[in-house]
Amino acid sequence: MPNGNLLIIDDEIVLLKRLKKCLESYADEIYLAVDGLEGLKVLETHKVNCIICDIKMPKMNGLEFIKQLRAQNDSTPLIFFTGHGNRELMLEAIKYGAFDFLDKPKLDGLEEVVSRGMKEGFERKTIPQESEEEIMNAYAKLMKEIDNT
Numbered sequence: 001m002p003n004g005n006l007l008i009i010d011d012e013i014v015l016l017k018r019l020k021k022c023l024e025s026y027a028d029e030i031y032l033a034v035d036g037l038e039g040l041k042v043l044e045t046h047k048v049n050c051i052i053c054d055i056k057m058p059k060m061n062g063l064e065f066i067k068q069l070r071a072q073n074d075s076t077p078l079i080f081f082t083g084h085g086n087r088e089l090m091l092e093a094i095k096y097g098a099f100d101f102l103d104k105p106k107l108d109g110l111e112e113v114v115s116r117g118m119k120e121g122f123e124r125k126t127i128p129q130e131s132e133e134e135i136m137n138a139y140a141k142l143m144k145e146i147d148n149t
Contacts, residue, residue, distance in 0.1 A: 004049030005029040009039040011057040036060030049121030055082040066096045077117040
């Protein structure tokens with residue numbers, strides 16, 4: 001069974017190469033991009049099943065990237081791998097369907113999350129059209145979980 005394709009977006013070239021090496025057994029092809037704009041160009045010509053993306057990058061950051069991705073009705077699972085995460089950024093990313101968050105530069109748990117993301121990428125076709133009430137209920141649940149931590 002094929003693994004699928006993975007896109008990694010990060011402005012740190014050394015980290016891109018390290019992630020590619022670490023995850024090569026989880027994907028048939030791994031594409032690399034140094035910012036969100038380059039990531040969108042990759043997606044114009046290549047099908048991917050999962051995306052790993054930094055948040056803070058030049059030209060187009062990770063939040064702008066996920067907004068563009070979802071505006072194109074692309075529901076590819078997106079894992080934010082960043083050293084710049086905070087509650088506000090996480091909440092904003094969740095509104096756009098971020099699949100998961102991992103703290104950079106730790107690689108703990110990365111393989112497991114990517115494996116789940118790749119599997120989910122095979123199953124997703126379109127973004128479900130949720131009502132405003134469903135979105136607000138999910139947001140309220142998330143806020144409650146965050147407040148309890």
